[in-house]
Amino acid sequence: MALPVETFFLHSDAQGTLQAQIQQMVAQGILSGRFQRGEKLPSTRKLAIHLGVSRITVTIAYTELLANDYLTSRGRSGYFVSENAPVPPAFDPGPRGPDGVDWTRAIGQRFSGGDTPRKPPDWARYRFPFIYGQADPTLFDHANWRLSALQALGQRDFTSLTTDYYDQDDPQLVEFIARHTLPRRGINARPEQILITLGAQNALWLTAQVLLTQRRSAVLEDPSYHALRDILRQSRCHVTPVRVDRDGLPPTAIPPGTDVIFTTPSHQCPTTATMTMARRHALLDRARAMDALIVEDDYEFEMSFLKPPSPALKSLDADGRVIYVGSFSKSLFPGLRLGYLVGSEPFIREARALRASVLRHPPGHIQRTAAYFLSLGHYDAQIRRMGRAFHDRRRVMEQAIADTGLRIAGQGAYGGSSFWMRAPDHVDTDRLAERLRAKSVLIEPGRAFFDGEDRPKNYYRIAYSSIPSARIAEGVALIAEAVRSAV
Amino acid sequence: MALPVETFFLHSDAQGTLQAQIQQMVAQGILSGRFQRGEKLPSTRKLAIHLGVSRITVTIAYTELLANDYLTSRGRSGYFVSENAPVPPAFDPGPRGPDGVDWTRAIGQRFSGGDTPRKPPDWARYRFPFIYGQADPTLFDHANWRLSALQALGQRDFTSLTTDYYDQDDPQLVEFIARHTLPRRGINARPEQILITLGAQNALWLTAQVLLTQRRSAVLEDPSYHALRDILRQSRCHVTPVRVDRDGLPPTAIPPGTDVIFTTPSHQCPTTATMTMARRHALLDRARAMDALIVEDDYEFEMSFLKPPSPALKSLDADGRVIYVGSFSKSLFPGLRLGYLVGSEPFIREARALRASVLRHPPGHIQRTAAYFLSLGHYDAQIRRMGRAFHDRRRVMEQAIADTGLRIAGQGAYGGSSFWMRAPDHVDTDRLAERLRAKSVLIEPGRAFFDGEDRPKNYYRIAYSSIPSARIAEGVALIAEAVRSAV
Numbered sequence: 001m002a003l004p005v006e007t008f009f010l011h012s013d014a015q016g017t018l019q020a021q022i023q024q025m026v027a028q029g030i031l032s033g034r035f036q037r038g039e040k041l042p043s044t045r046k047l048a049i050h051l052g053v054s055r056i057t058v059t060i061a062y063t064e065l066l067a068n069d070y071l072t073s074r075g076r077s078g079y080f081v082s083e084n085a086p087v088p089p090a091f092d093p094g095p096r097g098p099d100g101v102d103w104t105r106a107i108g109q110r111f112s113g114g115d116t117p118r119k120p121p122d123w124a125r126y127r128f129p130f131i132y133g134q135a136d137p138t139l140f141d142h143a144n145w146r147l148s149a150l151q152a153l154g155q156r157d158f159t160s161l162t163t164d165y166y167d168q169d170d171p172q173l174v175e176f177i178a179r180h181t182l183p184r185r186g187i188n189a190r191p192e193q194i195l196i197t198l199g200a201q202n203a204l205w206l207t208a209q210v211l212l213t214q215r216r217s218a219v220l221e222d223p224s225y226h227a228l229r230d231i232l233r234q235s236r237c238h239v240t241p242v243r244v245d246r247d248g249l250p251p252t253a254i255p256p257g258t259d260v261i262f263t264t265p266s267h268q269c270p271t272t273a274t275m276t277m278a279r280r281h282a283l284l285d286r287a288r289a290m291d292a293l294i295v296e297d298d299y300e301f302e303m304s305f306l307k308p309p310s311p312a313l314k315s316l317d318a319d320g321r322v323i324y325v326g327s328f329s330k331s332l333f334p335g336l337r338l339g340y341l342v343g344s345e346p347f348i349r350e351a352r353a354l355r356a357s358v359l360r361h362p363p364g365h366i367q368r369t370a371a372y373f374l375s376l377g378h379y380d381a382q383i384r385r386m387g388r389a390f391h392d393r394r395r396v397m398e399q400a401i402a403d404t405g406l407r408i409a410g411q412g413a414y415g416g417s418s419f420w421m422r423a424p425d426h427v428d429t430d431r432l433a434e435r436l437r438a439k440s441v442l443i444e445p446g447r448a449f450f451d452g453e454d455r456p457k458n459y460y461r462i463a464y465s466s467i468p469s470a471r472i473a474e475g476v477a478l479i480a481e482a483v484r485s486a487v
Numbered sequence: 488m489a490l491p492v493e494t495f496f497l498h499s500d501a502q503g504t505l506q507a508q509i510q511q512m513v514a515q516g517i518l519s520g521r522f523q524r525g526e527k528l529p530s531t532r533k534l535a536i537h538l539g540v541s542r543i544t545v546t547i548a549y550t551e552l553l554a555n556d557y558l559t560s561r562g563r564s565g566y567f568v569s570e571n572a573p574v575p576p577a578f579d580p581g582p583r584g585p586d587g588v589d590w591t592r593a594i595g596q597r598f599s600g601g602d603t604p605r606k607p608p609d610w611a612r613y614r615f616p617f618i619y620g621q622a623d624p625t626l627f628d629h630a631n632w633r634l635s636a637l638q639a640l641g642q643r644d645f646t647s648l649t650t651d652y653y654d655q656d657d658p659q660l661v662e663f664i665a666r667h668t669l670p671r672r673g674i675n676a677r678p679e680q681i682l683i684t685l686g687a688q689n690a691l692w693l694t695a696q697v698l699l700t701q702r703r704s705a706v707l708e709d710p711s712y713h714a715l716r717d718i719l720r721q722s723r724c725h726v727t728p729v730r731v732d733r734d735g736l737p738p739t740a741i742p743p744g745t746d747v748i749f750t751t752p753s754h755q756c757p758t759t760a761t762m763t764m765a766r767r768h769a770l771l772d773r774a775r776a777m778d779a780l781i782v783e784d785d786y787e788f789e790m791s792f793l794k795p796p797s798p799a800l801k802s803l804d805a806d807g808r809v810i811y812v813g814s815f816s817k818s819l820f821p822g823l824r825l826g827y828l829v830g831s832e833p834f835i836r837e838a839r840a841l842r843a844s845v846l847r848h849p850p851g852h853i854q855r856t857a858a859y860f861l862s863l864g865h866y867d868a869q870i871r872r873m874g875r876a877f878h879d880r881r882r883v884m885e886q887a888i889a890d891t892g893l894r895i896a897g898q899g900a901y902g903g904s905s906f907w908m909r910a911p912d913h914v915d916t917d918r919l920a921e922r923l924r925a926k927s928v929l930i931e932p933g934r935a936f937f938d939g940e941d942r943p944k945n946y947y948r949i950a951y952s953s954i955p956s957a958r959i960a961e962g963v964a965l966i967a968e969a970v971r972s973a974v
Binding site: 016017020023024026027028030031032064065068069070084086088097098099100101102103104106107108109110111112113114116118119121124133134135137140142145146149150151153155156158159160161162163164165166167168179180183184198199201202205209210211212213215216227230231234259288291293318319320321329333334335336337344346347349350351352353354356357358359360361362363364365366372375376377378380381383384 | 503504507510511513514515517518519551552555556557571573575584585586587588589590591593594595596597598599600601603605606608611620621622624627629632633636637638640642643645646647648649650651652653654655666667670671685686688689692696697698699700702703714717718721746775778780805806807808816820821822823824831833834836837838839840841843844845846847848849850851852853859862863864865867868870871
């Protein structure tokens with residue numbers, strides 16, 4: 001039987017080349033059992049006319065399907081579904097009644113309902129996206145990332161792509177971090193002291209699991225990264241939020257008996273404060289005195305386009321007390337999911353064993369691609385390009401903020417990618433954000449960063465990492481207007 | 488100052504093209520501070536002669552570095568380190584004493600020391616690798632994987648590559664699994680009932696965390712996948728190992744009060760037994776009677792080259808009692824780290840929230856690449872190619888085993904990729920494996936699959952997924968010889 005040409009359609013929203021779409025259409029027809037062994041396909045000429053594409057496009061698609069043995073060609077009689085083509089099993093999914101499971105009882109531990117807010121996935125469609133932590137397509141070095149990925153896909157790297165590393169990592173990436181990335185933060189580490197993670201989030205989670213239990217106490221900056229608060233809540237340890245000031249976390253406010261101190265010395269999240277050198281020494285002294293550990297999330301240090309960054313807190317750590325969290329997801333793109341932990345071997349050993357149990361290892365291909373991108377110098381070039389653009393956008397933003405009379409609460413002396421803003425006390429920025437969204441402006445309400453019952457509701461964050469300079473003034477003016485008219 | 492040509496070396500073990508190596512050498516020299524702003528590089532001619540490469544190779548490498556602003560070209564005077572080149576900060580890592588931290592006390596939870604054995608990372612160098620679960624480069628469709636990856640790296644897919652999906656997944660991959668993969672296992676599922684995971688390991692881990700606590704009881708097959716045993720131990724639930732027979736897990740042996748039953752009905756791991764249809768119904772009845780959940784690891788169903796696979800246990804599940812674990816890492820390559828969970832929405836919601844906290848989401852690029860590879864039909868073509876090769880190898884293996892008089896304990900009626908073997912009772916297969924390794928033969932000792940104090944020590948697994956047919960007879964003969972001479 002011949003398959004009627006009318007069963008073929010190109011969907012206007014389909015992804016990929018025309019050739020890939022045709023190939024996909026035929027393969028899925030066969031895999032789903034709609035096209036059966038021995039059935040004749042429309043001729044390339046007929047299908048090309050029907051779909052309105054060139055005949056060579058159809059021919060190439062058919063040729064690909066021949067190579068995979070989905071089709072056979074019988075000379076001039078045309079193309080047929082191959083006798084070796086896969087046949088889908090004819091399983092009839094039985095009727096499904098309503099769930100007979102009482103999920104309230106069946107679920108042993110609940111993880112949903114945390115603080116981490118969901119941001120709009122379609123943020124790029126907004127005209128004024130003062131959104132934080134997404135990749136800007138105009139700044140990303142797509143071409144060289146592609147080349148690095150291609151190189152990592154080559155036959156020579158087959159092993160790094162496909163291998164089950166068990167609990168290990170790509171040695172090339174680990175070596176690059178040890179020899180090039182960390183020395184620039186003042187950190188000396190051997191490969192056994194480094195663990196690759198699925199982004200900083202995964203690094204913080206592993207650390208909390210290894211160090212904390214119900215019987216341990218942690219200090220958390222307040223305000224702080226909301227996802228970290230969710231992580232600590234899940235570890236069930238005792239958490240003391242400590243209010244930060246303009247220099248970040250004040251060591252004197254850390255209560256005795258603290259086991260682990262989580263801090264962001266380079267750029268406090270979200271206030272952007274940088275911890276002074278004196279305070280860093282004081283923090284280390286305090287931790288040593290109470291035998292506590294420090295987890296340093298060295299976040300956004302690359303975006304230091306105003307002043308060179310200070311060395312990491314870890315570089316001052318003389319006795320292995322600091323666990324360092326680094327990430328490439330921020331500076332490259334968050335979808336990369338690549339970060340790392342640096343710490344003493346007994347700690348890294350446990351984090352490695354836990355990671356192996358949870359997910360084995362971050363995919364080898366991604367590790368190797370990053371290793372190439374870094375070692376060919378593209379990473380640093382990209383950082384500098386981003387720094388220049390951010391510098392420019394920041395100047396425009398400062399001017400616009402000054403012009404409109406909005407109030408900055410923290411702006412990062414070294415640079416960074418955002419301003420921490422304070423609206424008048426009566427303004428609820430959750431509602432402000434909602435109203436601005438209707439005007440195609442995205443801001444980030446501040447409440448989710450704070451701890452406790454009585455959270456300040458009048459802070460918000462605006463970033464310049466994904467908005468072009470030309471739109472900043474108009475966007476800031478809209479924010480100012482909304483703040484003024486807020487009741 | 489000119490940089491002397493003698494500071495440049497090509498390393499014989501370096502990766503990548505010559506051009507990339509030269510580019511890397513210069514970039515790293517600059518990033519590490521050895522080459523400083525304004526310094527003159529050797530001419531392309533001089534460097535080409537020194538390294539023994541063509542001049543055009545050096546020229547292209549220099550041109551790339553120009554584009555990234557590491558170098559500038561001053562017409563005929565040659566190439567110089569750019570005035571904009573990055574300058575590494577001159578941080579002097581302080582002297583590090585011994586760790587001042589008592590890690591025995593500081594570590595709250597210990598994860599190392601589990602059952603999961605480490606396999607030799609250099610397994611491909613062994614002449615007779617009867618190793619299980621690694622990718623065979625001769626069977627993998629590298630070219631089409633590369634094409635799919637390239638397509639997913641394209642500008643059109645920028646968002647899927649770079650975006651922070653928060654707790655979501657690539658909609659294209661989820662849709663393919665819902666519409667094409669699961670129906671072939673007899674399973675109907677909506678996208679909200681599917682969660683993408685970092686391999687089956689991650690799926691099992693998430694499931695155990697959501698369903699189990701110290702107060703819950705789980706049943707585990709004995710023998711079973713060692714990594715699952717480690718996962719359950721970490722959940723601290725009460726675990727009852729239930730000895731499997733030739734049809735897999737016997738439902739009557741499941742003790743009352745069990746909350747969760749972990750099982751591998753398609754191919755019991757490691758005995759390769761397939762659960763009969765009658766037993767599947769009995770298992771579901773038993774679970775329903777005690778209000779227990781079943782976690783089905785539908786492992787290796789694709790490798791059914793002898794008989795078509797049975798539908799998944801999940802397809803018989805009328806009341807949402809079965810949680811289904813699928814994986815692409817096995818059939819494509821383990822380094823891919825891609826699997827999925829299928830279950831009722833309340834369960835998937837919690838697993839999703841936990842996954843978001845632990846790692847957010849599997850990298851978007853990998854999800855999209857797999858979506859293309861699947862939807863273009865390459866996945867099924869690869870499975871069939873592997874099935875044919877495995878079928879052939881299996882015949883050779885059966886013959887060799889029969890010729891040498893080794894004893895098969897389980898071989899999988901549908902196919903699979905391994906034999907479960909039984910040596911005479913006095914043989915310790917840990918030692919056997921060690922002795923065989925010296926003869927370039929890799930087998931997997933069986934002890935780690937068993938539970939409890941008194942584990943059988945005379946079982947072992949031999950796989951044909953990574954060994955060419957031509958080497959099988961000689962390898963099996965070496966195993967037989969070692970078994971005979973074992974004391």
